[in-house]
Amino acid sequence: MITVEFCKVMSRYNAWQNEGLEQAMLALNQTELRKDRKAFFGSIWSTANHLLWGDKMWLSRLSGGPPPGGTPGGLDLHSELQPFLDDRRRTDGHITRWAGRLTHVDLVGPLTWYSGLSGRNVTQSKAMCIMHFFNHQTHHRGQIHAMLTAAGHKTMISDLAFMPEAF
Incomplete structure (x- = not known):
């Protein structure tokens, strides 16, 4: 379904695109970042927070790290831009290192986690979860774009x- 090389390319793509979004976000003031633009999560700020929260949540499931703080969905993960950007860069580095350590065996078998969204345990193939992880990033960056x-x-x-x- 997917390969280790796919994961490595997508992790580099994620970091590259987030660097571009960082530059765009730095050019905006707080009012522009938080303005309701009628998107699914409302603003650029809320969508960016959700995207980072989702990356941290999926990393916790895939690599065993701690889950992110904040409320479910992560719209309030950060309240200030610089801490957000610092966390975004750290998380992108974590994603790149995680992808760089993957082996073929890491892509097979089931992954089970508790879903706060559905209120129950969910089991899916690791490959499907990893594809969703990268697709989720691209989807929400597209909304921000x-x-x-x-x-x-x-x-x-x-x-x-x-x-x-x-x-």
Whole structure:
């Protein structure tokens, strides 16, 4: 279904795209970041917090680390930009190191976790969970990209084929 190389490429893509979003977020003031833009999570800020929270939650499930704090969904994970950016960079580094240590065996078998969203234990294949992990990142970064573009801010290219040293 997926390969170790896929995970390594997607972890680099995640970090590359988050670097671009960091630059865009630094160019915005707090009012612009938190403005309700009628997206699923409302604002760029809430969506970015959810994305980071989700990455930390999936990492805790996949690598055994601690789950993130904050409320379910993580919209309030951080209240200030610099701590958010520092945590984002640390988490991206963790994702890259995790992907770099994966072996084929790490991609097979079931993964079971308690889902706060559904209120029960869930079991899925590890491969499916890892694909969801990377898809979730891309989905929510796409929402942020669209909000930034609609607000008149220049954003970086998001095409995987144009990632430096892509393959």
